[in-house]
Amino acid sequence: MAATTDSNVHGGVRAQGLGKRFGDFWALRGLDIDVAPGTVLGLLGHNGAGKTTALRMLTTLSRPTEGSATVAGFDVQRSGHDVRRNIGVAGQEATVDGLLTVHANLVMIGRLSRLSKAEARARAEELIVELDMGEFSTRLAKDCSGGMRRRLDLAASLVQRPAVLFLDEPTTGLDPLARNNLWATLKRLVAGGMTLVLTTQYLEEADRLADEIVLLDHGRVVAHGSPAELKARIGGQRFVVSFDTSEDADAARIPLAGIATTEVVIDPDDATRVIVPVAPHTSVVAVIATLDGTGLEPLDLQRRDSTLDDVFLTLTETPTAEVASS
Secondary structure (H helix, E strand, C coil), rough: CCCCCCCCCCCCEEEEEEEEEECCCEEEEEEEEEEEECCEEEEEECCCCHHHHHHHHCCCCCCEEEEEEEECCCEECCHHHHHHCEEEECCCCCCCCCEEEHHHHHHHHHHHHHCCCHHHHHHHHHHHEEEECCHCCCHHHCCHHHHHHHHHHHHHHCCCCCEEEEECCCCCCCCCHHHHHHHHHHHHHHHHHHCCEEECCHHHHHHHHHHHEEECCCCEEEEEECCCHHHCCCCEEEEEEEEHHHHHHHHHHHHHHCCCCCCEEECCCCEEEEEEEECCCCCHHHHHHHHHHCCCCCCEEEEEEEEEEHHHHHCCCCCCCCCCCC
């Protein structure tokens, strides 16, 4: 007999006041989400923000300290078995057997999922075609490239045809081409009705894939909305001012604060660049005039729209060394 969903059925993912404590430390607290079926939720945050803790509770790997959650219509605490039957999970570490071929790995996972031999073989072949793995289906998993391994991990999580797919940092370490290929695959799955919850530190990934974003900081939600809503929240224009040295860039933050709408920050990817949030129609001349007389000479000056990187930098704090769990 097919299992029935819990009361107040919600086919996606829902959490209310979800929290996890380790001793006196709250890794996550007060998480409220409502992910509609066939949509994508991106969980963003520094290492230690609570992303992986959230995924572990939603996938029944860790019991919540407080709050409640349902996944694919089943309560994660009362109906863990039914949750696991309806989800796929691909973590940061590969879970396949390196000494088996790609095809054999998928057949093995099918058999572990209680498919018959014929069903497991058919499902393996179906996934190999769907995820374009035919060229390396007979290759040992240990001999596959990083992009191939991530595609194999994804295929393994899809063997049971899950209603909800959880991905923890799905494209970490992939080159741009492999990342774009995986993004295209995920978009096809979501277009087919699958619900996707992913954690990522690639802000472009969240911008490209997510319908809704939850931004976590030190175990708390600090922002929630669509990518467009979050970018609008912090203002739409930025000047990126480049200097010869990081010392000059740091010194420039003080005068540039005079024309900024929010905090002036150092670009985390280049300490010689300053990111200046400005009001619409702020001119290049205004930026140059602000630095006039300071002895600070910019090497380059560019205007751009705000990005999720700006949201991340504006709304989160630098993580503390004492936090280990992400």
